[in-house]
Amino acid sequence: MKLSLERKAIILATVSGLAAIGMAFAAGEIIRPKQGAESPATANSVIPSAGSEARRGYELFQLNCAHCHGSDARGDEGPDLHGVTKSDARISSLIKNGIKGEMPKFGEKLTDTDVRALSAFVRSLRDT
Amino acid sequence: MSRTPTALRSWMQNSAELHLRLLMNQVFWARMHGGATHFPIALLLVSVLFDLAGFWWRDELRRYEFRAFAFYSLLIAAAASPAAVISGIALSKGVLLGTGMLALHHYFIWPAFGLLIGLAVWRLVTRENASRQARGCYLALASVTLVAMMTAGYWGGEMLIGR
Numbered sequence: 001m002k003l004s005l006e007r008k009a010i011i012l013a014t015v016s017g018l019a020a021i022g023m024a025f026a027a028g029e030i031i032r033p034k035q036g037a038e039s040p041a042t043a044n045s046v047i048p049s050a051g052s053e054a055r056r057g058y059e060l061f062q063l064n065c066a067h068c069h070g071s072d073a074r075g076d077e078g079p080d081l082h083g084v085t086k087s088d089a090r091i092s093s094l095i096k097n098g099i100k101g102e103m104p105k106f107g108e109k110l111t112d113t114d115v116r117a118l119s120a121f122v123r124s125l126r127d128t
Numbered sequence: 129m130s131r132t133p134t135a136l137r138s139w140m141q142n143s144a145e146l147h148l149r150l151l152m153n154q155v156f157w158a159r160m161h162g163g164a165t166h167f168p169i170a171l172l173l174v175s176v177l178f179d180l181a182g183f184w185w186r187d188e189l190r191r192y193e194f195r196a197f198a199f200y201s202l203l204i205a206a207a208a209s210p211a212a213v214i215s216g217i218a219l220s221k222g223v224l225l226g227t228g229m230l231a232l233h234h235y236f237i238w239p240a241f242g243l244l245i246g247l248a249v250w251r252l253v254t255r256e257n258a259s260r261q262a263r264g265c266y267l268a269l270a271s272v273t274l275v276a277m278m279t280a281g282y283w284g285g286e287m288l289i290g291r
Contacts, residue, residue, distance in 0.1 A: 005253070005254060005257055005258075006254060006257075006258055006259065006262050008253065009249070009250045009253035009254045009258075010250065012249055012250070012253055013246035013247065013249040013250035013253070014246060016245050016246055016249040017242035017243060017244075017245045017246030017249070018242060019245075020210075020241060020242055020245040020246075021238055021241060021242040024213050024214075024217065024224075024238070024241065025224055027213075027214060027217050027222075028217045028222045028223070028224040029222065030222070031217055031218055031221065031222035032221060032222025032223065033221060033222070061228075062227050062228050063228040063229060064228060064229065065228070066226075066227040066228045066230075067220075067226050067227060067228050067229055067230035067287060068287075071227045076221070077154055077221075101155075104287070104288065
């Protein structure tokens with residue numbers, strides 16, 4: 001059976017595309033630090049009870065903050081948020097205005113209610 | 129004479145330390161990624177637009193020229209994409225999916241990256257020998273790739289914007 005040029009090209013393109021993704025994933029495996037990987041148990045221990053303001057804050061945290069602070073808020077690129085001693089007003093101000101060159105400002109993206117919920121979540125981390 | 133190896137060793141140690149520090153510097157990778165990602169996005173956009181023109185234009189010679197321009201834009205986009213991918217992986221410290229916006233970014237970028245490389249290989253192999261139907265399919269897939277890449281860019285920007 002002789003394959004047409006177009007079909008040969010499709011096979012080659014599929015293999016190349018998958019190989020490219022495979023190589024990228026292999027690079028990720030090489031680059032990723034081996035120690036300090038968070039366990040699912042640790043990540044689950046920070047989830048506040050359903051229906052609370054802190055729970056809403058947790059959901060917002062996972063979408064907006066977890067990629068820097070880690071999904072368990074134990075810190076990654078951003079700092080560990082457990083045991084934060086700052087006031088609610090200071091936490092809200094940091095979320096809204098960010099830190100120049102370090103943390104994005106969320107004042108235009110999140111409503112005051114969202115910021116309050118996030119502050120409540122950060123507060124709830126003290127007890128975990 | 130005996131000082132040279134010591135000086136060389138010291139220079140090598142300092143150089144290795146400097147390189148290691150650079151590799152661990154997230155600000156460096158954030159800048160590299162921000163710079164590198166725009167080439168594949170912009171070139172793929174140009175390639176799709178010129179391929180569209182090359183598909184519908186009446187004049188045969190113009191169609192050929194548009195397709196040639198689109199072809200080279202696509203090749204450069206594909207050649208530039210590994211730099212964007214590697215800097216992104218270094219920026220996320222090897223996290224290939226992550227959570228929140230990082231996960232949204234990755235849901236779109238991995239298929240887009242694979243498709244971009246695949247499309248470039250397909251064009252490289254077929255050149256001008258593809259049928260009009262195959263070119264139509266290619267254009268649809270290239271448009272999907274472009275949308276996926278731009279969506280990934282949107283979520284990537286959302287993570288960094290306002291810093």
